[in-house]
Amino acid sequence: MGALQSTLLYWILLHSCKIAASNVEEWRSATATYSKQTEGSLLTEGACGYGDLHRANYGRHSAGVSSMLFNKGSICGACYEIRCVDHILWCLLGSPSIVVTVTDFCPPNYGLSVDYGGWCNFPREHFEMSEAAFAQIAKSKADIVPVQYRRVKCQRSGGLKFTMSGSSHFYQVLIGNVGLDGEVVAVKVKGSRTGWIPMARNWGQNWHCNANLQGQPVSFEVTISGGKTLTSYNVAPANWQFGQTFEGKQF
Incomplete structure (x- = not known):
C-alpha cells in the first residue's frame, strides 16, 4: 500500500471513530433515591400518563426525574443508563448500570434542604427509581x-402504542412504547375524512386536538427528538372506541 493510500485510510478511520464517539453521550453527575411501591413499580398514575406501568411494558425499570430533567413532560419516555459511583458503602461492587425509562415527575420540596429531603429541588438533577431497579445498582x-x-x-418490543380518549369534539391520544429516542416532540393525526391535523401536548405524552374523528380510520405521524418521523397508516379501524389501545409501526 502506497503512502497516499495509507494516509487516506488513516483519515477515513479517524473520521469514523469521531462519528461513533459523537453518538455516545458522556456520563453526567446526579443523585438517586427509590420509592417503595408494590410489585417493584412506581405509582401507576405518574406525570407522564402511562397508567399501569407493567401493562405499559415499563414496570420496575421506571423512574421519576426532577424538574431540571423533566422539562415540562417532554422527556417522558426517554431512556437513561444509570450507575452508582463514588460511595464505597452503598454502591454495588463494580458499579453495574441499569437502563430506566422516564415515567414520572419528582416534585420539588422547598421546605427541605437540597442536602436532605429536597433532592428534587431545582436545579438538582435527580432520579427517583423503583426499589427493584435501585437494588441493581446500590x-x-x-x-x-x-x-x-x-x-x-x-429498546422496545412491538410497535408504538396509541391509547384513545376524549369526546366527540376533543380527541386525545397517549403515545407509549416509543423506541430509539423515546421522546415524542410532535404528533399529527389524520382521519379518512380529514387532512393531517397537528396535535398539541396536553400533559406528559398525551396529545390532543379539537376534532371529531369518530367513525373514521385513524393514522398518526410521530416525530421524536432526534428528528426522525414515523407514519403509521390506519392504526385504528373506523369502529374504534375511546379507551382502546392500538399498535403502530416502530422506529
Missing part, C-alpha cells in the same frame, strides 16, 4: 446515592 439501605447517568436509545 444497597437498599441507602437513602440517597451519587450516580452517573447518560441518555441511551430505548
Whole structure:
C-alpha cells in the first residue's frame, strides 16, 4: 500500500471513530433515591400518563426525574443508563448500570434542604427509581446515592402504542412504547375524512386536538427528538372506541 493510500485510510478511520464517539453521550453527575411501591413499580398514575406501568411494558425499570430533567413532560419516555459511583458503602461492587425509562415527575420540596429531603429541588438533577431497579445498582439501605447517568436509545418490543380518549369534539391520544429516542416532540393525526391535523401536548405524552374523528380510520405521524418521523397508516379501524389501545409501526 502506497503512502497516499495509507494516509487516506488513516483519515477515513479517524473520521469514523469521531462519528461513533459523537453518538455516545458522556456520563453526567446526579443523585438517586427509590420509592417503595408494590410489585417493584412506581405509582401507576405518574406525570407522564402511562397508567399501569407493567401493562405499559415499563414496570420496575421506571423512574421519576426532577424538574431540571423533566422539562415540562417532554422527556417522558426517554431512556437513561444509570450507575452508582463514588460511595464505597452503598454502591454495588463494580458499579453495574441499569437502563430506566422516564415515567414520572419528582416534585420539588422547598421546605427541605437540597442536602436532605429536597433532592428534587431545582436545579438538582435527580432520579427517583423503583426499589427493584435501585437494588441493581446500590444497597437498599441507602437513602440517597451519587450516580452517573447518560441518555441511551430505548429498546422496545412491538410497535408504538396509541391509547384513545376524549369526546366527540376533543380527541386525545397517549403515545407509549416509543423506541430509539423515546421522546415524542410532535404528533399529527389524520382521519379518512380529514387532512393531517397537528396535535398539541396536553400533559406528559398525551396529545390532543379539537376534532371529531369518530367513525373514521385513524393514522398518526410521530416525530421524536432526534428528528426522525414515523407514519403509521390506519392504526385504528373506523369502529374504534375511546379507551382502546392500538399498535403502530416502530422506529
